[in-house]
Amino acid sequence: MKTMKKIRNDELEPEIIDWPVYMRRAIDLAGNAINTSPNPRVGCVLVRNQEIVGEGWHVALGEAHAEVMALRRAGDRAKSSIAFVSLEPCSHTGRTGPCSYALINAGVSQVVIASIDPNPEVAGKGIEKLIAAGIPVTQLTDFDSLARAVTPGYFKRREQGIPYVRCKLAMSLDGRTALANGESKWISGGQSRSDVQRLRAESSAVITGIETVLADDPSLNVRLDDLNLQQEDLARNEKALSKQPLRVILDSQLRTPDVAKILALPGEVKIFSIAPPDTAKNPASNVEYIQAAASGKRVSLHCVLESLASDFACTEVLVEAGATLSTAFIQAGLVDELIVYIAPKLLGSDARSLLNIAGIESMSDSLNFEITDLRQIGSDIRVVLKPA
Numbered sequence: 001m002k003t004m005k006k007i008r009n010d011e012l013e014p015e016i017i018d019w020p021v022y023m024r025r026a027i028d029l030a031g032n033a034i035n036t037s038p039n040p041r042v043g044c045v046l047v048r049n050q051e052i053v054g055e056g057w058h059v060a061l062g063e064a065h066a067e068v069m070a071l072r073r074a075g076d077r078a079k080s081s082i083a084f085v086s087l088e089p090c091s092h093t094g095r096t097g098p099c100s101y102a103l104i105n106a107g108v109s110q111v112v113i114a115s116i117d118p119n120p121e122v123a124g125k126g127i128e129k130l131i132a133a134g135i136p137v138t139q140l141t142d143f144d145s146l147a148r149a150v151t152p153g154y155f156k157r158r159e160q161g162i163p164y165v166r167c168k169l170a171m172s173l174d175g176r177t178a179l180a181n182g183e184s185k186w187i188s189g190g191q192s193r194s195d196v197q198r199l200r201a202e203s204s205a206v207i208t209g210i211e212t213v214l215a216d217d218p219s220l221n222v223r224l225d226d227l228n229l230q231q232e233d234l235a236r237n238e239k240a241l242s243k244q245p246l247r248v249i250l251d252s253q254l255r256t257p258d259v260a261k262i263l264a265l266p267g268e269v270k271i272f273s274i275a276p277p278d279t280a281k282n283p284a285s286n287v288e289y290i291q292a293a294a295s296g297k298r299v300s301l302h303c304v305l306e307s308l309a310s311d312f313a314c315t316e317v318l319v320e321a322g323a324t325l326s327t328a329f330i331q332a333g334l335v336d337e338l339i340v341y342i343a344p345k346l347l348g349s350d351a352r353s354l355l356n357i358a359g360i361e362s363m364s365d366s367l368n369f370e371i372t373d374l375r376q377i378g379s380d381i382r383v384v385l386k387p388a
Contacts, residue, residue, distance in 0.1 A: 004127050004137045022047050022084040023114055023143050029057040029066070030086045030150045034233075035240040036060055037204040038313035040117075040154035044070040046081040046108070053077035060240040065090065067099040071106050079107040086147045088117040091126040100126040104133045111137045114147035118158035152336070153204070153315030162305040163204065165334055167319040167326055168196060169354055170341040176351035177323065182215060188341040191378030194228040196320075199339065201227060201237075204314035205246035205270075207304075209325035210255050213262060220247050220320060221265050246270055246312060250299045250325065254280050254289070263287055270312070272299050301332050327356045330367065338369060338385040341377070 009020055022045045029043030036042075036058050044066035046054035054077065056069025064072070067089055071078050083089075089099035089111065103111060111130050116139070117123060127137050148155050153164035170188040171177050177187065186193070200206055206220045221244055224234070234241070244267030249256055252274050256263070258281060263269055269287045273280070274297075277289035293303040308314040319329055329335050360366055373384035 002131050002136070004131065004139055006139045006141050009140070009142045018050065019084070019112060019140060020143070022052070022082075023086070023112065023140050024146075025052075025055070026066075026084045026086045027114065027143065027146050027150055029055055030147075032057050032236065033059055033240065034198070034201050034237045035203070035245075036151075037153065037315045038157070040087055041151040042066040042085065042087045043150075044086070045084040046070050046074045046078055047084065048077055048081040053081055059236060063239060065099050068102055071102055074106075080109045082110045082112060083108045084112045086114045086143075086150065088113050088115065088122060088124070089126040089130065090117065090119075090122050091129050098126070098129075100129045104130065104135060108135060111135055113137065113139050114143035115139075118155055120158075151315075153317075156336070157309045157313075157315050162302070162309050162334075163314045163317045164336050165305070165317055165319060165329065166199065166203070166337045166339055167329055167335045168199060168339045168341075169326060170343065171354045172343055172345050172347045172351070174346050174348070174351075175354045176347035177354055178352040179347060180350040180352065182352075187343045187345070187347075188380050189343065189378040191228075192341045192343075192380045192382065194226055195341075195377055195382065197222055197226045197228075199318050200245060201241060203245045203316050203318040205248050205308055205312070205317045207248040207250065207317055207319045207321065207325075208262075209321045210249060210251040210253075211324060212320075212322045213249055213251070213256055213260055215322070217261050218320070219261050219265055221267060243267070245318075246308070246314065248272065248304070248308070248317075250301075250304065252294075252298050270308075272304050272307070274299055298328075301329060301334055305334065323353060323356045330355070331357065333387070336386065337372075338383075340383045340385065342381040342383065344379055344381075 026043040026045045030041040033041045039061055043057040045052055054070040054074025056066045058066045083103055089103055091098050091100045130137050156164045201222045247262050247269045249271045251271050254273050254275050256271055263284055271289050272292045274294040277291055280289040293300040368388040369385035370388045372386055375382055
């Protein structure tokens with residue numbers, strides 16, 4: 001039986017030299033989706049005679065997959081086309097039918113993928129079905145990392161059993177997050193806060209700690225009016241944005257007040273504690289208490305992430321917390337991405353520090369990061385960093 005061919009960009013023959021252009025387009029299309037959790041973000045481009053005849057991307061859970069959308073848009077022109085897909089076409093029936101069969105039935109001549117699906121229900125089976133139907137499959141291996149980067153939580157949940165973790169921080173130029181009296185509104189500007197709304201919308205869950213709930217009484221919901229999206233973007237992500245991400249409180253001793261705003265808003269709330277759930281107050285219908293393993297006197301962060309992945313199918317989570325919990329996530333090596341908003345103001349040495357990292361006595365002990373993105377948002381600077 002024939003197998004999938006793997007090609008690097010520097011191995012491309014002249015007649016397929018344009019393939020990277022179409023694959024990059026498919027990956028860009030995948031990024032149109034704000035939130036497809038627990039599914040991956042996927043894009044598809046159909047090309048016939050060097051002309052794009054159909055494009056598609058997976059918009060939201062339960063909606064048509066990228067290949068199906070592209071096939072619908074191409075119509076009869078899909079026959080004999082080459083399908084460029086950012087992820088291996090699925091081979092199983094879930095909420096929608098198998099995309100590999102859709103491509104076979106449409107009569108595409110070839111399928112080119114960027115990455116293999118890590119889902120055990122797929123994991124090469126889609127490729128096998130296409131090849132068995134006489135459709136050659138090629139992987140452009142240089143695009144594997146880009147395809148993974150557009151949907152990192154999907155890969156991390158499938159491969160490591162925990163979600164992809166982003167930690168959001170906002171600080172002044174001198175690394176402070178609030179005045180000594182606790183006042184912190186607003187360090188960052190309006191455009192930065194709108195950007196944070198986008199981060200929330202992309203997330204399956206937003207995590208905070210009990211100290212933040214008691215001190216700030218945050219909402220941690222997605223507010224569509226503050227998302228600052230174009231009408232077209234709002235419309236195509238309407239289904240994904242109709243559901244709030246889980247709001248997660250790490251509350252070891254069950255101190256969350258009944259009147260906390262985070263409990264009263266639409267959407268589900270999960271409160272992780274080391275205390276048994278039956279000792280909790282009578283929760284509202286949208287609130288669930290979960291007993292997690294302990295790490296000292298606190299909830300085990302790794303246990304929480306495992307539960308969010310396995311019990312609630314979370315792929316990407318956002319930590320919005322104070323210095324103590326943010327530090328705990330970072331020092332535990334559980335943060336995949338730091339997103340830091342730097343406001344052009346000074347709060348002084350009496351103000352509260354960004355993190356509570358202690359015990360570093362030499363430069364060799366420092367926690368090192370690499371900057372992956374740096375841009376100005378309004379009057380602020382946003383820096384995206386990953387552990388080095």
